[in-house]
Amino acid sequence: MPTQQEVQLLNETLFEQLDSPGMQKQAIDAVNDFTRTKMREDGFYRRIMPPLTVTNDELDRQVDTDKPVKIVDKEPDSPAAVSLPFATLPVNFYIRGPRYRVMFDRIVSPRAVKDVDELRTYVIDIRQVLSDNMIKDMLAEEDSKFMAGVNVAVGPENVENPLSGEVQNKTISGGITRSTLVEAMKIMPKTPSRFEVETCLVNNITIKELMKFGRDEMGGDFSQDVLKNGWAETNFLNCRWIVTIKQNLVLDNELYMFASPKFIGKNYELEPTTMYIRREAYMLEYFAYQTSGGSIGHTNGLAKAKFV
Amino acid sequence: MAVPKLITSNGMDVKKGWFDMSSLDYTAKINSSVTTEVKAGAVVHLDSAGTFSLGASDTAPAIFLIQGSTDADVINEGYNLNDVNGNQVIDRATFVNIAVAPTGRISGLVATGGYEIASTQFDSSKTYASGELLTAGNDGLLTNVAAAYTNPIVGVVSSGLGGMSSFGGDATLNHHGLSALSFWTCWLPTDQRTP
Numbered sequence: 027m028p029t030q031q032e033v034q035l036l037n038e039t040l041f042e043q044l045d046s047p048g049m050q051k052q053a054i055d056a057v058n059d060f061t062r063t064k065m066r067e068d069g070f071y072r073r074i075m076p077p078l079t080v081t082n083d084e085l086d087r088q089v090d091t092d093k094p095v096k097i098v099d100k101e102p103d104s105p106a107a108v109s110l111p112f113a114t115l116p117v118n119f120y121i122r123g124p125r126y127r128v129m130f131d132r133i134v135s136p137r138a139v140k141d142v143d144e145l146r147t148y149v150i151d152i153r154q155v156l157s158d159n160m161i162k163d164m165l166a167e168e169d170s171k172f173m174a175g176v177n178v179a180v181g182p183e184n185v186e187n188p189l190s191g192e193v194q195n196k197t198i199s200g201g202i203t204r205s206t207l208v209e210a211m212k213i214m215p216k217t218p219s220r221f222e223v224e225t226c227l228v229n230n231i232t233i234k235e236l237m238k239f240g241r242d243e244m245g246g247d248f249s250q251d252v253l254k255n256g257w258a259e260t261n262f263l264n265c266r267w268i269v270t271i272k273q274n275l276v277l278d279n280e281l282y283m284f285a286s287p288k289f290i291g292k293n294y295e296l297e298p299t300t301m302y303i304r305r306e307a308y309m310l311e312y313f314a315y316q317t318s319g320g321s322i323g324h325t326n327g328l329a330k331a332k333f334v
Numbered sequence: 335m336a337v338p339k340l341i342t343s344n345g346m347d348v349k350k351g352w353f354d355m356s357s358l359d360y361t362a363k364i365n366s367s368v369t370t371e372v373k374a375g376a377v378v379h380l381d382s383a384g385t386f387s388l389g390a391s392d393t394a395p396a397i398f399l400i401q402g403s404t405d406a407d408v409i410n411e412g413y414n415l416n417d418v419n420g421n422q423v424i425d426r427a428t429f430v431n432i433a434v435a436p437t438g439r440i441s442g443l444v445a446t447g448g449y450e451i452a453s454t455q456f457d458s459s460k461t462y463a464s465g466e467l468l469t470a471g472n473d474g475l476l477t478n479v480a481a482a483y484t485n486p487i488v489g490v491v492s493s494g495l496g497g498m499s500s501f502g503g504d505a506t507l508n509h510h511g512l513s514a515l516s517f518w519t520c521w522l523p524t525d526q527r528t529p
Contacts, residue, residue: 129407
């Protein structure tokens with residue numbers, strides 16, 4: 027936490043940069059340093075599917091659109107090996123590999139407008155004030171888009187997913203216990219891909235159910251630590267657990283499970299989060315934007331459990 | 335394999351009034367009841383569900399779409415969207431991907447914003463003269479079969495057919511060789527008074 031003196035220095039620096047003609051870029055850089063750190067910390071989509079930077083050269087030109095598109099190859103399935111007697115030839119299969127497209131759109135924060143003289147009276151970290159709400163909104167939008175895709179992929183509750191032939195969105199009775207958690211962990215490996223869960227996502231209410239586990243359920247001093255210090259992001263059930271406060275996206279008593287990102291799809295970033303700042307006379311305006319695209323190319327690396 | 339769509343096939347040029355930071359635009363999803371492709375330049379309005387429905391409304395201002403509903407920054411279809419009951423369907427034989435982005439949101443310019451637009455989305459069976467009132471049917475196409483207060487008025491014909499230059503000597507075609515109707519946007523709802 028910066029001191030008030032440091033905060034004022036930061037604000038003065040920002041104003042100095044905005045005051046000098048042609049110095050808007052430096053002001054933007056000053057804000058970007060902060061926003062990028064928050065982005066990595068706050069968006070669970072980015073933690074589950076780390077963004078991969080795409081350059082212009084890596085985009086795939088299309089005939090029917092001049093908008094950015096990236097084509098991704100999928101691992102093809104192949105017929106199973108068989109045992110044969112001698113003097114027998116194998117059957118043929120012609121090689122065809124499926125592909126999918128990742129398309130891009132822009133996430134933009136609202137544009138804020140303010141008279142700079144009114145900003146002079148603030149003693150808080152103005153860089154944080156400028157960017158915090160915008161970045162939170164952008165992260166919520168990003169996470170919301172991802173969860174909408176995940177919910178389509180896992181399908182309706184207790185209905186067999188036609189792609190895997192298995193239920194990937196399962197209701198599990200008995201509340202959240204060691205036993206029901208382990209039951210949930212079986213959902214993903216039962217798909218034909220046999221993936222193991224790498225990341226678990228729950229909300230900050232659901233995680234408190236896990237904090238109720240006693241020594242016999244959670245195991246040894248871990249139970250004691252959780253009760254004493256609360257839940258910190260840690261490995262549990264050989265998975266990384268992400269706890270979100272976005273209870274509208276991840277409901278209470280729901281657990282989303284993700285395999286390694288390479289088994290799920292792609293999250294591409296064409297233009298990283300950028301803060302646009304412009305000062306015209308005494309009016310300041312600013313907004314943040316990014317261009318990104320993502321697709322789930324394979325659904326077996328996703329699963330959901332609802333504990334009832 | 336289907337013939338690919340030309341980038342220039344449909345669309346609208348905004349000749350005046352766009353873009354700058356204060357332009358009046360609006361972004362929403364297309365109503366799920368619209369199952370046909372909605373092309374750039376089509377007329378829509380914001381319905382009670384907060385989505386775009388095709389055509390002009392008696393009371394909701396007209397909006398002219400900047401993108402088409404199948405544009406790459408609007409949708410990335412990778413599976414069959416809906417079955418007859420409106421449920422999302424994923425089929426093993428056709429599944430390609432599920433898009434995280436884009437999400438189906440599409441942008442348009444609001445008629446009250448004050449623009450001159452050249453749109454390919456109009457009833458080409460009609461002839462158009464400068465100063466004629468324009469409305470739009472449920473297909474989202476502009477037409478001059480419009481009477482003030484009876485039909486919602488979405489624009490007034492400016493230079494009419496053609497673009498900023500003629501194409502092959504045909505002044506009714508725009509620079510892509512397509513017919514486009516130029517008009518100024520305006521908005522006049524139907525008469526809502528009870529007789």
